[in-house]
Amino acid sequence: MFKALGKQIKIIWTQLVSLWLVFLHLFNKADTVEYPDVMPYMFPRWRGRIILTRDPDGEERCVACNLCAVACPVDCISLQKTEDETGRWYPEFFRINFSRCIMCGFCEEACPTHAIQLTPDFEMAEYVRQDMVWEKEHMLINGTGKYHDYNFYNVAGKAIGGKGKGEAQNELPPVDRKSLLP
Amino acid sequence: MFSFEVGSLLNIALVLVAGLVISIMMIWVERRFLGFFSDRLGPNRVGPFGIFQVIADAVKMLAKEDWIPPFSDKFTFVIAPMILPIVMLMSLGVIPFAPGVGVMDLNIGLLWIFAMAGLASYSTMLGGLASNNKFALLGALRGAGQMISYEVFMGISILGIVVLSDSFNLREIVEAQEDGWFVIPQFFGFVVFMVAGIAESHRWPFDLPEGEAEIISGYNTEYSGMKFGLFMIGEYIGMVVMSAIIPVLFFGGWLAPFGLEFGNEIISGLFWMGAKTSFFLLFFVLVRAALVRPRYDQLMSYGWLVMLPLSLINLLITGAVVLYQAG
Amino acid sequence: MASITIDGKVFEVDAKNNLLQECLSHAMDLPYFCWHPSMGSVGSCRQCAVIEYANEDDEKGRLVMACMTEPREGARYSIEAASTFRAQAIESIMINHPHDCPVCEEGGECHLQDMTVMSGHTYRRYDGKKKTHHNQYLGPFINHEMNRCITCYRCVRYYKDYAGGTDFGPQASHDNTYFGRWQEGSLESEFSGNLVEVCPTGVFTDKPFSKHYSRKWDLQSSPSVCTGCSVGCNTNPGERYGSLRRIVNRFNDEVNGYFLCDKGRFGAEYVNSSERIPVSMIRNSHDADPVQIEADIAKEALSKAAKGSIGIGSPRASMEANFALRDLVGEENFYAGIAENELGMLDKIIDIYQNKPVNIANIKDIENSDAVLILGEDLTNTAARLALGVRQSVKNLGRQMGADLNFPIWHDAAIRQLAMDKLSPLYILSPHTTRLDDVSHTTHISSAANSARIGMAIANAIDSSAPAVKGLTKDEKALVAEIAETLKSAKQALIISGTSSREPALLEAASNIATALQDGDNKANLALVSAESNSMGLALMMQGNNKALEQAISAVKKSAIVLENDLYRRASSSDVDAFINGLDQLVVLDHLKNRTGEQANLVIAAATFAESSGTFVNYEGRAQHYYSTFKPDSAIRSSALWLSDKPFNEITAACADAIANCDGITDLTPGENYNFAGLKVPRQHHRYSGRTSMRANINVHEPKQEQDEDGVMVYSMEGVPAIKDASVLNSPWAPGWNSNQSIFKFQENAGGALKQGSNGQRLLLNTCTKKTWYEAAGSNDAKEGFEVFPLYHLFGSEELSAYTPAIQEKATSAYISLNPEDAEKLGLQASDGVQVEHNGAVPFIVREATQVGTVGISVGLKGLNFQDISSAVALDKADNWKNSETWLAANIIASDKREVNIEGVD
Structure with missing residues (x-):
């Protein structure tokens, strides 16, 4: 009987303590950052708006390999490969449906050329959902983004305009197929 | 039979408007204070201090599609949310705000409150039943069980006051506290009444009928737009009624404590009644912020095994003391 | 059979096969490059190394190449124990391999990628310089990217040894080895396309496909049948963004095995041609301009026209389409649409x-x-x-x-x-x-x-x-x-x-x-x-009545419905002109614009093989079903569905009922109730990408999934890929095996028949044992002029594939071929043209090995209609002849018995 009573008193006491402790929070400073008035600091690796970058020569980095599209868990990236007259691959169109995008950054991880990058910009809301479908011209920037020196075609074996066979990094000049010399 | 000394048109308008405005503003007040209690700011964007948040909410609710589920019982579905604000406003009518301020002065004022609180449970029950949705039905069952259970010892808990004041008339109960608030002789009655009152208006932590962790949103799962808004308004009016009835019963109503009366008795009465009501309103908010929701079985066993004995003992002792004093 | 132990487990294997093949047959993942089920083993890539133990006590064993090992009864092998060797072997293979995967057409279906991952070589330690090679131009079909070569020799073994090509081979030595032609130029073999599938990496890739490239996982594909000729090779067309991207081989051990010809592989892009009829058109008189009409109106006009009309079928339309036409106009009004002969x-x-x-x-x-x-x-x-x-x-x-x-x-x-x-x-x-x-x-x-x-x-x-x-x-x-x-x-x-x-x-x-x-x-x-993909099917349908095109032309009717057929390829122009001019109404259902369609009052936009389902009967009387690969624009429908109001499966069933010997065609699909755990077979790969984006530029709200006419497959990535029935095997894939090599996972034994034996249905059964003879004809009467024989071209003679750009590059315009003596008699110089009696002038070539007095005349090539030419013609030197740009004599390869010209390499 007394034990049960004691238990009930303890229950009520703990509730009262809770009430008191929560009441004290009334005098704490709020943690809220008042976003539109006060801009929060966005970290450089924040996964926000997606951009397409250019390599140090100013050419489009994207080679339309489709790896971002296949890595995308919501399948919101679609593109079509085409190539210029020198054999350089680039996307004919590159479309991201941002109304589906979950900003997971898998596309950036999958990209073998550092073309697709996520930026700290997160202010992408639109009133019309159709406006959230972005094409290449909306995403392509005139810079290298986070990776300044990487140039995919300088390490790839494929010849493109301005870079012939054997002219990439760590390559020997093309072999003479008519020679049998060692 | 009925005496309408306070029932002037001005009075009715004043009480109705003030009651509704306070109830609606409570939505904003509650959200802001919940924010403060959890180190946030709460809604502060619409108007100064976010005071017009409620208007924005109301506009949103009114603009929403007024959707009635095709599988529901349509008539009942529409009626159910109306019951709650209506009966809660009716309860508001008997509350004595100050001498000469109020809608009705009923001999059976206390019973009227109980009657209305009993009717309020129909809103929950019918809303859940008419939705034809298993979660709504579960919520309605919970609501009905909870309200019936807690109404029992809520009633018993205030019998001590009736015994002490010798009246069901709320104005007479207030006047009977001239010599000292009933909270002192009726402390256990006060505790039981307050707990039961929270449960009765199914506010946190006793909001099991809409326990969203288990049953989506309980009895109002299928409700949206202004029909949901009516449930919400009704709940907040209930909260105001409950916060007003506690000072009336236990804290001397409009009577100023320690002789701090000023001006004429109406001004002073309204001030003190308002102050006491506000205190309990904020207390309800604090309770919501601080306490966690019990399980349903805990709620029921707490009611029947703790509150009921407590209220009965309280009644017995009060009765004994009164009989002893009467000789 | 022999019983051997591999990694402690006992297997019953066929001792006639090599160990690699048996390992694969028993579902073990053993990497390999140079072995191919059709080409045997040479043991050059060193990838399938396993350890063979001398006896029970031997713990060390010795390395052997599984593809060069005959399984010995009772022998003990280990795949596991040689894994380090295999990882090192592939590391050395990969030393010179470029960092190309993102810009390589093979990426994602690359055997080399699969094997590298399988062998566990995940990090490149070599930081020296890589060998590089120049590429060659190998014609309109094949891209060459020699840097990627891993010297497995499969290309040479296929091209030279298997397909008999003479203009391609290995050059240079040691790790300079180069695979290419002696000099740049188009590959001569008609089977060069298989290099794409034979090469385990991206040295040889599909050039037309690269022009509108898509990864394998992005292609929507379905089991299909080639429309190029009567062999009926099984194919897997791949579609992306509404256009047909490529054709790859679909294994069927009784029809085409692992290989296709270049017409089959590269000749299907007429589906995307600008000459397609995109929407049905009507015109009220012969001179009026055609007006585009909506599908429902076209259907109504078609059924109105059907009354009292004759129907002309087609050897390149499916059984269902032909039957639907026969049903629509009535059997007595249905004609074959090919010449009587x-x-x-x-x-x-x-x-x-x-x-x-x-x-x-x-x-x-x-x-x-x-x-x-x-x-x-x-x-x-x-x-x-x-x-x-x-x-x-x-x-x-x-x-x-x-x-x-x-x-x-x-x-x-x-x-x-x-x-x-x-x-x-x-x-x-x-x-x-x-x-x-x-x-x-x-x-x-x-x-x-x-x-x-x-x-x-x-x-x-x-x-x-x-x-x-x-x-x-x-x-x-x-x-x-x-x-x-x-x-x-x-x-x-x-x-x-x-x-x-x-x-x-x-x-x-x-x-x-x-x-x-x-x-x-x-x-x-x-x-x-x-001659054509469904010639035999049409003949089966016409059995017992001799209603050929000639009978249709002489039938006295005022209205005709022509199904997927250019009548000018079937009868002489004058006959067809007379026939069409005598008609009040000509309705043509076809997918491409042609001479017959140009004169029609009502042109109905019919779906190609890639957009519709149907049945073809090949040269051996084998009925094969092809599934639509993608859903066409709503204005285009399958001919069978234009001509009939019945659901597709009912047309097939009715056809099987009505036509003798055709019962088997209803058994070709697993039926519309087919499902696996309630799911249909998906046309899309499970990693199909861009689903929520590919149509987002048109409308961000995604449309409902399109319905399928057979009810077996769905236009979706949801479903269970064919594990029960290989007749719905759209594109082979198995975990760890992304390339086409994964087909062995679906075979009874590696290189053998498909597990479900879904090879189509032979409609004609031969149980005859009694010898009966045809009588010999007397010798021919000599005719006036040059005796004509037809000259066919793989590239250009066939009607549909000739609309494909890559095929056009390999084709030429019409020409005749003469014996040198005859050419001299006619006084012809190399650049002269020849006037063919009544048929204008064409260029000529000289072929020594033809009989004097005969002339070969090209069939189906642009510039001359073989149907207009009588069996013997008079020839004359043409006046003021100038060869046109479309005349590409270099594309005519008459015979293989030629001196190989090694001079002027590069």
């Missing part, structure tokens, strides 16, 4: 297949024959895949020599060394040299009619009860005796003929020879090639 020949083929004691040869029979006689059929150009089969058959002598010495049959290098240039006998009777001449024992030049007479004589020489032939020359008699002797002594002889020569007597001769060779249950193989 061809219909008669097809009837004869059906008769021979059913009522003569022969074995209808499929590709396996052809490859296993050890003596072949081709009667008047230019096989490489009319049924190319069979020519590739014949190329294998001539190697049977070498295999036999190997077998006699107890060599394992898969030991490719040893067998090749042993056989050197010894080949099984192949005799060709043809009015001109053919592309098989390099492997033929004798190519006898004679006209079709004369070849038929020689054939009859061969039959008579084998079995004297066959009708005799008189009036052969001495040379011919010697040839007859030689061929008869060869065929008689062969274990499995094969006779091939067909309809392309337009000479019915050839079929009779072929039948007689095969009949003569029959001995009890031992029947000779006979393959009679027809």
